[in-house]
Amino acid sequence: MPEISVILSTYNAEAWLEKVLWGYNCQSFRDFEIVIADDGSTSETKDLIHRFKKTTSLQLIHIWQEDDGFQKSKILNKAILACNAEYIVMSDGDCIPRLDFLDVHAKYKQRGYFLSGGYFKLPMKISKKIKEKHINSGKCFSVKWLKKHGLKSSFKNNKLNAKGLKSELLNTVTPTKMTWNGHNSSGWKNDILTVNGFDERMQYGGQDRELGERLFNYGIKSKQIRYSAVCIHLDHKRGYKTEESITKNKAIRKYTKDSKTVWTSYGINKERTVLTA
Numbered sequence: 445m446p447e448i449s450v451i452l453s454t455y456n457a458e459a460w461l462e463k464v465l466w467g468y469n470c471q472s473f474r475d476f477e478i479v480i481a482d483d484g485s486t487s488e489t490k491d492l493i494h495r496f497k498k499t500t501s502l503q504l505i506h507i508w509q510e511d512d513g514f515q516k517s518k519i520l521n522k523a524i525l526a527c528n529a530e531y532i533v534m535s536d537g538d539c540i541p542r543l544d545f546l547d548v549h550a551k552y553k554q555r556g557y558f559l560s561g562g563y564f565k566l567p568m569k570i571s572k573k574i575k576e577k578h579i580n581s582g583k584c585f586s587v588k589w590l591k592k593h594g595l596k597s598s599f600k601n602n603k604l605n606a607k608g609l610k611s612e613l614l615n616t617v618t619p620t621k622m623t624w625n626g627h628n629s630s631g632w633k634n635d636i637l638t639v640n641g642f643d644e645r646m647q648y649g650g651q652d653r654e655l656g657e658r659l660f661n662y663g664i665k666s667k668q669i670r671y672s673a674v675c676i677h678l679d680h681k682r683g684y685k686t687e688e689s690i691t692k693n694k695a696i697r698k699y700t701k702d703s704k705t706v707w708t709s710y711g712i713n714k715e716r717t718v719l720t721a
Contacts, residue, residue, distance in 0.1 A: 514648055548669055626652035631664070
């Protein structure tokens with residue numbers, strides 16, 4: 445049994461997923477498996493995973509479901525059940541982790557808490573320039589290298605080079621709330637199962653936050669690791685983003701907050717009734 449299971453969501457984005465898997469192949473922390481939550485990709489994704497199984501030591505589990513539109517919540521619930529570790533790190537197939545990414549999650553994990561991280565968003569031009577060699581060398585996390593390829597100066601650049609006391613300080617003073625963020629958060633599998641995973645009624649727009657809100661209702665607290673666990677987000681279009689799904693998700697989240705709901709009847713186990721804190 446590995447110490448950590450990493451869940452990566454993906455859908456027909458093999459070029460980005462390949463870069464992300466290179467990032468996990470470079471991790472200084474090695475006691476982990478990767479569960480790929482595939483929301484209906486074509487065979488190219490399966491072929492990519494097979495190649496990484498043959499050419500690297502990564503432990504990869506491919507969980508796939510038929511393409512039925514944006515059903516990320518559903519495939520994530522299947523991936524949760526497939527995890528062999530007691531502790532789960534969730535991210536996306538478009539987020540390349542810095543080499544100490546899993547080290548940070550392993551260091552700060554604690555019973556009664558989940559960890560809340562963020563990402564550093566790159567424009568499409570730079571996303572395309574990143575190659576395997578830039579990931580292996582860590583250059584793609586270098587502000588100097590990124591600026592050379594068009595990155596603008598910003599306070600947000602501190603996410604890339606903050607370590608030690610600097611990252612601890614920035615984690616403390618950041619105004620960003622400690623929410624469950626699907627691109628970079630982690631928690632105990634048993635806690636996630638206790639609140640019944642993701643609400644499968646929810647499509648794009650805050651379904652990860654709603655899971656975190658039910659964890660809060662259950663009594664789980666959160667730690668901020670925004671400036672400690674670093675990943676870079678590769679740019680992509682969001683054709684699945686609709687006003688309808690966002691409006692529906694906001695209504696579900698409002699109900700979760702107002703009623704202090706712990707359990708969703710639309711999650712992994714659909715036989716139990718709703719519990720409230």
